[in-house]
Amino acid sequence: MENIAELTQPALRKVTRLVDLTASQQAAIRRIPAEKDAVNVPIAASRPNAIFTGQARFDAEQAGIFRRYPVPITLEAVLAEPGSVVAVEAYGMPLLVTRTRDDEIRVFINSCQHKGSKLVEDCEVHKQSRLTCPYHAWTYGLDGRLVGVARAEMFEGLDKGSRGLKQLPSRLWGGVVYAQLDGRDPDWSQVSDQVTADFKAFGMAGAHVYGRKSFELKANWKLVLEPFLEGYHVQRLHAASIGRLFVDAPNIVDMFGANVRQVSGRIGYEPSMVDDDPEGNVHKLVTHAYTAFPNVVVVTSQYYISVMILVPRGVDHTTVHYFMLTPGPATTPKAEEVFERSYDLIIKVFGGEDFRAAEISQAGLSTGYPETTLYCGLEANIVNYYDAIEALMEV
Ligand code: FES
Ligand SMILES: [Fe+2]
Numbered sequence: 083m084e085n086i087a088e089l090t091q092p093a094l095r096k097v098t099r100l101v102d103l104t105a106s107q108q109a110a111i112r113r114i115p116a117e118k119d120a121v122n123v124p125i126a127a128s129r130p131n132a133i134f135t136g137q138a139r140f141d142a143e144q145a146g147i148f149r150r151y152p153v154p155i156t157l158e159a160v161l162a163e164p165g166s167v168v169a170v171e172a173y174g175m176p177l178l179v180t181r182t183r184d185d186e187i188r189v190f191i192n193s194c195q196h197k198g199s200k201l202v203e204d205c206e207v208h209k210q211s212r213l214t215c216p217y218h219a220w221t222y223g224l225d226g227r228l229v230g231v232a233r234a235e236m237f238e239g240l241d242k243g244s245r246g247l248k249q250l251p252s253r254l255w256g257g258v259v260y261a262q263l264d265g266r267d268p269d270w271s272q273v274s275d276q277v278t279a280d281f282k283a284f285g286m287a288g289a290h291v292y293g294r295k296s297f298e299l300k301a302n303w304k305l306v307l308e309p310f311l312e313g314y315h316v317q318r319l320h321a322a323s324i325g326r327l328f329v330d331a332p333n334i335v336d337m338f339g340a341n342v343r344q345v346s347g348r349i350g351y352e353p354s355m356v357d358d359d360p361e362g363n364v365h366k367l368v369t370h371a372y373t374a375f376p377n378v379v380v381v382t383s384q385y386y387i388s389v390m391i392l393v394p395r396g397v398d399h400t401t402v403h404y405f406m407l408t409p410g411p412a413t414t415p416k417a418e419e420v421f422e423r424s425y426d427l428i429i430k431v432f433g434g435e436d437f438r439a440a441e442i443s444q445a446g447l448s449t450g451y452p453e454t455t456l457y458c459g460l461e462a463n464i465v466n467y468y469d470a471i472e473a474l475m476e477v
Pocket of ligand 1: 194195199217219
């Protein structure tokens with residue numbers, strides 16, 4: 083994939099240069115040592131088995147995080163044009179996300195205000211100006227207003243103005259659509275302005291969704307998250323795929339509340355490399371990996387960005403919405419080939435390797451053993467992240 087991408091760079095046009103990044107991202111990259119100078123520090127840390135297998139912890143996370151704070155629903159890039167609508171099964175709630183003619187993104191409960199029927203049943207992106215209920219054909223604007231009722235004269239005293247779709251408070255953060263699920267006034271305090279600025283620097287909001295796929299995993303959401311917070315597994319779990327491209331060097335880590343930014347040099351990294359070609363693609367040299375509170379994972383590759391929303395559905399059930407973002411649609415057959423091969427590879431690596439690791443860990447932990455999980459110096463970010471969310475939950 084890497085070499086082919088090089089050949090097609092002119093066709094892909096837009097790459098991320100060092101100067102495109104935020105000052106904070108650039109400063110972090112400047113802190114990456116040469117591969118040979120990297121120092122790994124051992125740690126002693128563990129977590130009880132029950133944080134992955136216990137109903138009490140799951141319930142505490144739901145109450146303390148996923149219903150208390152706004153949560154990510156989908157990506158702005160999915161709704162690329164005004165008049166777009168997509169249904170999302172999020173956190174056990176059927177939702178609709180629209181981009182109105184006025185270019186506003188809105189989040190609604192996907193429930194007709196006549197008798198509750200879902201207005202959109204699939205999860206494809208639709209281009210339309212109205213939402214018509216399949217049951218009795220009540221019709222809504224993309225702004226949620228009820229605009230049409232079949233045989234309206236048969237409803238005595240119907241006030242259409244009071245039967246619009248139930249809208250949830252929502253906001254865009256760096257290309258991610260967040261909403262408050264219980265309809266309360268959202269507490270935005272945990273979403274990081276720096277991470278938002280970083281995502282903007284990657285061009286996430288205006289990116290093209292090359293591919294998206296949802297996975298149903300038999301694993302706790304934190305086991306799905308863990309591989310994206312540590313480098314320990316990369317050379318081992320991914321030995322047959324991408325492992326050879328990475329070393330066990332520590333990441334440069336910055337935490338912004340309960341948000342984690344990691345950046346690491348690719349194999350053979352030397353600090354002088356970032357200045358050798360100022361117009362060059364910085365993601366040929368470094369890899370960024372973010373965990374944006376509470377459950378968004380962003381990982382950069384040379385010519386695309388992977389975004390995942392890890393949705394907890396049960397103690398041992400997680401839905402992952404995976405999105406591959408490119409700067410634009412492929413404009414040449416060669417570029418299309420690169421994207422296609424990249425997509426196949428990333429689905430194989432994340433789906434077949436990282437997600438599989440989460441499922442086999444869950445299977446073992448569900449026996450009750452080991453009674454604690456152990457974390458080493460190459461996995462310190464996991465512990466840091468758990469410390470941060472546990473402080474928020476006060477568990
Ligand atoms: S349930 Fe939607 S129109 Fe009747
Ligand atoms: Fe991995």
